[in-house]
Amino acid sequence: MVDLQVATIAGTISVLGDAAIEEFRGNLRGQLILPADHIYNDARKIWNANIDKHPVLIARCAGVADVIEAVNFARANDLLVSVRGGGHSFPGTSVADGGMVIDLTDMNSVRVDPVGRTARAEGGTKWGVLDRETQAFGLATTGGTNSDTGIGGLTLGGGMGWLGGKYGLACDNLISVDVVTADGQLRTASAAENPDLFWAVRGGGGNFGVVTSFVYQLHQVETLLAGMIVYPLDQAKDVLKFYHEFTGSMPDEVNTGAAFLNLPDGTPTVAVVACYNGPIEEGEKALRPLREFGSPIVDQIGPMSYQEVQHLVDAATPDDHQYYEKSHYFKDLPDEAIDILIDHFKKAPSSMTLPFFQQLGNAANRVPVADTAFGHRDARYNLILISIWEDPGESEIHVKWTRDLWTALEPYSTGGVYINNIGWDGDGDGDLALAAFGPNYRRLSEVKNTYDPTNLFRHNQNIKPTA
């Protein structure tokens, strides 16, 4: 063994001695992974191959005791620390370059209470796992639309999904969380216990500690009517104008998305994805206007299980590709913004690139903005500009295309950004904390002061303690 040079929270480099590292390793039930270990390269990688960071220590925790140990070790040694849930942050906030990763990958157990209709899931669980366990009882909660993303980052930032019209965001379905805060204490946060912390973790991101488990309210969710309707790009303007009309008056059972995408044969298209969560006959009526509009290339809408719905768009974002993205919230969809999108999409440097409107959903929109930390209840859509490519040498052109489109659309957006869809280090998002948390930023900063006054969890999403 040798001493290791590590990044500190002050931005300096310090040396961790062999004895301290070995003592830390001995105190963990899980694994301590170091650069010399054969699994190190796999362990440091995340879903976005564009992120190539080299942490010095990866503490792959086996349970709450390990998380407490890791938080105490990081604090005692002033280490730059990050928390890894499902490893799907686009800008790689879960990997601290030169510092320590508190890795929750192995903490993924789920326990469903089918009578009380709740589920407790550990902080490193992925949506595909949670959905599988809850669907065994015909239950579900609002979750992300990709089965491989983590419940951790997604829920803490808000969490939009197909059930959002009826049940709100993922964070709206939280009943409680267990969190190891910066002082190494395990705290439960719920409406009754530590309510300020409970408020903050519902949309405030991973700024307040390591969430070791989430308890969700579940709902009965059985067969849904869902799928994609794909139109040629020359109908895109009319389709999106109609889409915006449709989303303005739809029932709570519906939630939607709309994307620009190229078919495997290269045909450029615009697609609307719709999901009706309720009786199929009612769904047929609710989705009929959408299905009767325009001249689609294909209408794939049909009855499917919730788990099928949750895998519907997985293939669009494969592993081991390069990704860069930025986002805007929109309330309206003016013609000028649609024109800009169509024009830029035609010039996209990659055929895999995917601008995607994700609707928050009626129930998500109805929650008063001060009730949770999620700061953008009045936005109808989150527009995510996702660039996807394979050759790391081409990054510059794809990043530029994304930034140019983001800038061109800025005048039509609300000015807010989704904390879970920021670019590298929030580049170009202006004052990221304000853009992401809007009117709730001040209160978030006060909660930060209570639970993380030295900003140990600074690698997350930019909430600073009050001075």
Ligand SMILES: Cc1cc2nc3c(=O)[nH]c(=O)nc-3n(C[C@H](O)[C@H](O)[C@H](O)COP(=O)(O)OP(=O)(O)OC[C@H]3O[C@@H](n4cnc5c(N)ncnc54)[C@H](O)[C@@H]3O)c2cc1C
């Ligand atoms: C393919 C794809 C599809 C997506 N679809 C959706 C979608 O449908 N709806 C939506 O709302 N978002 C969606 N997102 C965005 C998603 O919410 C974020 O990427 C989110 O950060 C992923 O969480 P994670 O735990 O996988 O990521 P990680 O990279 O592990 O973590 C992201 C951030 O959250 C923190 N964090 C994670 N877990 C914990 C924890 N247990 N305790 C404390 N902090 C934690 C990390 O420290 C990090 O800063 C999608 C992303 C991708 C890549």
